[in-house]
Amino acid sequence: MGTEKPHPKSVEALLGTLRAHGFRVTPQRVAICAVLAGMQIHPTAYDVYDAVRRERSDISLATVYTALKALTRAGAILDLHTAANNSTHYELDTRPHVNFFCTRTGRVDNIAAASVGALKQAIELDGRTVSDMRILVYGTTDDADRQSPHDS
Amino acid sequence: MGTEKPHPKSVEALLGTLRAHGFRVTPQRVAICAVLAGMQIHPTAYDVYDAVRRERSDISLATVYTALKALTRAGAILDLHTAANNSTHYELDTRPHVNFFCTRTGRVDNIAAASVGALKQAIELDGRTVSDMRILVYGTTDDADRQSPHDS
DNA sequence: ATGCATGCAAACTCTTTGCAAACGC
DNA sequence: GCGTTTGCAAAGAGTTTGCATGCAT
Numbered sequence: 183m184g185t186e187k188p189h190p191k192s193v194e195a196l197l198g199t200l201r202a203h204g205f206r207v208t209p210q211r212v213a214i215c216a217v218l219a220g221m222q223i224h225p226t227a228y229d230v231y232d233a234v235r236r237e238r239s240d241i242s243l244a245t246v247y248t249a250l251k252a253l254t255r256a257g258a259i260l261d262l263h264t265a266a267n268n269s270t271h272y273e274l275d276t277r278p279h280v281n282f283f284c285t286r287t288g289r290v291d292n293i294a295a296a297s298v299g300a301l302k303q304a305i306e307l308d309g310r311t312v313s314d315m316r317i318l319v320y321g322t323t324d325d326a327d328r329q330s331p332h333d334s
Numbered sequence: 335m336g337t338e339k340p341h342p343k344s345v346e347a348l349l350g351t352l353r354a355h356g357f358r359v360t361p362q363r364v365a366i367c368a369v370l371a372g373m374q375i376h377p378t379a380y381d382v383y384d385a386v387r388r389e390r391s392d393i394s395l396a397t398v399y400t401a402l403k404a405l406t407r408a409g410a411i412l413d414l415h416t417a418a419n420n421s422t423h424y425e426l427d428t429r430p431h432v433n434f435f436c437t438r439t440g441r442v443d444n445i446a447a448a449s450v451g452a453l454k455q456a457i458e459l460d461g462r463t464v465s466d467m468r469i470l471v472y473g474t475t476d477d478a479d480r481q482s483p484h485d486s
Numbered sequence: 487a488t489g490c491a492t493g494c495a496a497a498c499t500c501t502t503t504g505c506a507a508a509c510g511c
Numbered sequence: 512g513c514g515t516t517t518g519c520a521a522a523g524a525g526t527t528t529g530c531a532t533g534c535a536t
């Protein structure tokens with residue numbers, strides 16, 4: 183039933199995963215992982231760049247992209263494409279769960295639904311092996327103010 | 335349990351949905367919808383452009399984008415972002431289901447899993463309204479030849 | 487007749503790449 | 512020391528937009 187989630191990954195865990203996969207740990211990557219570990223939502227590459235830039239004004243956006251790709255390849259994070267935005271959002275929680283996009287507030291929530299496991303099992307019973315699931319659900323949360331259905 | 339699906343939408347249905355939402359039906363859009371209705375897989379905008387160009391060599395890629403956006407806004411198709419590709423793929427089957435991306439063959443299959451409905455219900459019980467679900471699953475089908483896990 | 491749709495090209499956004507210098511292992 | 516990583520800038524891919532013309536309603 184819970185909606186909010188605490189930071190699922192620590193700086194050390196992120197860096198450790200990088201190292202374990204043969205990627206190098208640079209001061210830039212330490213700063214990037216620190217920012218990632220402190221982020222509550224699903225940041226884009228530019229979000230990360232913008233946050234890291236406050237400490238290290240010399241950081242390059244290309245470096246952020248490289249680091250995020252390394253983290254993705256190491257399995258420490260997931261890249262998340264949405265239909266609402268052209269840019270990739272990154273996900274720190276690598277366990278199967280539901281990403282809920284509220285079309286009214288623009289928020290992205292993580293939902294831990296029990297049915298996700300059942301879904302995975304059903305697919306694997308059908309002669310497949312699942313390595314990764316991305317469940318994107320669009321809709322609204324019922325408690326906020328109403329807004330008339332979009333027209334244009 | 336079924337994996338393959340026949341064309342879920344006819345040209346007439348696509349054009350009718352456009353018309354019902356106040357969009358105009360032009361010869362270009364007829365050609366675009368005809369191509370969409372005949373497609374087995376999930377085409378990109380360029381795939382559609384390339385197919386339509388065979389009949390109408392004067393078609394513009396921008397026109398294809400405009401038409402696909404109109405179809406999406408009318409609810410006739412869905413735009414589908416994958417984590418594997420930068421480009422948007424379009425989905426003709428607007429009912430909730432699972433898109434399975436085989437990481438070995440690059441194929442995209444539609445799976446009608448019963449658990450999808452259960453998942454939607456679980457989310458809605460939690461105080462939300464679901465307008466759209468995209469379930470992207472990555473993995474392999476067990477029947478094909480093996481391939482060693484990717485490294486680089 | 488009104489105003490949406492078209493075609494073309496240019497602009498725009500996000501991401502990747504080439505290269506020389508710097509640095510982690 | 513070797514080979515990855517960095518920063519910069521330029522290139523690349525995908526998509527959108529401005530504008531004059533054309534066409535569906």
